[in-house]
Amino acid sequence: MPANLPPEYYEAESKYKKAVTPQEKVAALEKLISTIPKHKGTDKLRADFRKRLSKLRDESIKKKKSGKGDLYAVERQGAAQVALAGFANSGKSSLISVLTNAHPVVADFPMSTVMPLSGMMPFEDIQFQLVDLPPIGNESTDGWVSGILRGANVLMLVVDMEEDADVQTELLLDQLKGWNISPKPFIIAGNKSDLADNKRQEEFIGKYEALYPVVLSSALKKEGIGELRKAVFDSSRIIRVYSKEPGKKPDMDSPFTLPFGSNVLKLAEIIHKDFFKNLKYACIWGSGKFDGQRVQKDYILHDRDIV
Structure with missing residues (x-):
């Protein structure tokens, strides 16, 4: 690293590291390059950053020109991508709204989620990308939903604790197996736990906690949210x-x-x-x-x- 870089460089470098979307990265990198003094000692650094900038711009153009096949693609951002899978009215959208700054359509009727929607979930000093998906079991969307689940780093299975959470979990696991989704970290989020019977919840945890992290939560009362964030970090296996x-x-x-x-x-x-x-x-x-x-x-x- 060349010596005598101005304070503005380090400030711009910090913003570049925090940039998430391609547009943010391009803007931050342009600013970073503008802070580097022009002299022989910085030629290599400037050339390297210009190469990165060119690559980022090319990738953005390719994405804009891509066809229908990429309509449902979700570009991976943050420390890891976490896809939420569950049946209708399990509370996925409510949960992702509480965990992130995303604003999915939250409704008490089935199929209110029709497109993938991502939001960034903060955990201490890093962020994870959470992706809300249409409910499992809809033939019109299952094709591309399975593709996103397959590409995610971590899967969060959201089940409604007010209903038969055991049956929901087994059906979700069977569906994932049927899609040949390779083994990867799972988290079971038992949502609506504030409305469920305590004994049934204890039995549910006892059955699954040896296999997967199980976190009871309530999106409505914002209970278990901190535990879910920690479970995402632990399951992502990053440092x-x-x-x-x-x-x-x-x-x-x-x-x-x-x-x-x-x-x-x-x-x-x-x-x-x-x-x-x-x-x-x-x-x-x-x-x-x-x-x-x-x-x-x-x-x-x-x-x-x-x-």
């Missing part, structure tokens, strides 16, 4: 890693997210191609034996490490 330049404070506002089990070299690859090529070692604060410990590039990182 947060914070960057620190020598002699400066770490950037604790914009962590990098990596798959569980990633090493220092993987982080370097994400940050910048020059880091990846030239990396010899790194210093770790967090999971090391002591703060600032020098580690090799194959060192396995942990959640909340500072590098």
Whole structure:
């Protein structure tokens, strides 16, 4: 990284890391490039960012030109994509409205959700993309719904605890198996728990908690929402890693997210191609034996490490 970059650069870099949509990324990257002083020491950095900007613009144009086949596609954003699956009136839309800033059509009649709708769910210092889908069992939508479920990182099965949640869960699992959706992390969200019988809820938890995370919730009373957020993070199997330049404070506002089990070299690859090529070692604060410990590039990182 070139020295003597102005404070505006680091402010713009932080906004770029937080950008979610392609439009936000393009705008943030344009601003970031404009803050880099023009001299020999920054030529490589500017060229690299211009290449990224060109790629982002090309991807945006391709998406706009794509045909009907992409009508229901949901571009993955945030730390991980979580798709909600459930039957009519299970409360998926109400739940996603509480968990995110999205505003799906919430109604007490079946099939009020007809298109995929995504929103960003905050968890501490990162965000997850939640995708609300039409109810399972509708032949006109099941084709593309199964495609989104197949591509998601985590599946949240939403069941109505006021009804027979056991039957709903088994039917959902059977349907996913019938669609040949490969094994992936599941969360069972027992919605409307405020209206359900306590004994039946205890039996339900006892049956499934050894297999999947089970979280009882009430979108109406906003109960169990914090537990659901935590379950999404735990199920996504990712870690947060914070960057620190020598002699400066770490950037604790914009962590990098990596798959569980990633090493220092993987982080370097994400940050910048020059880091990846030239990396010899790194210093770790967090999971090391002591703060600032020098580690090799194959060192396995942990959640909340500072590098």
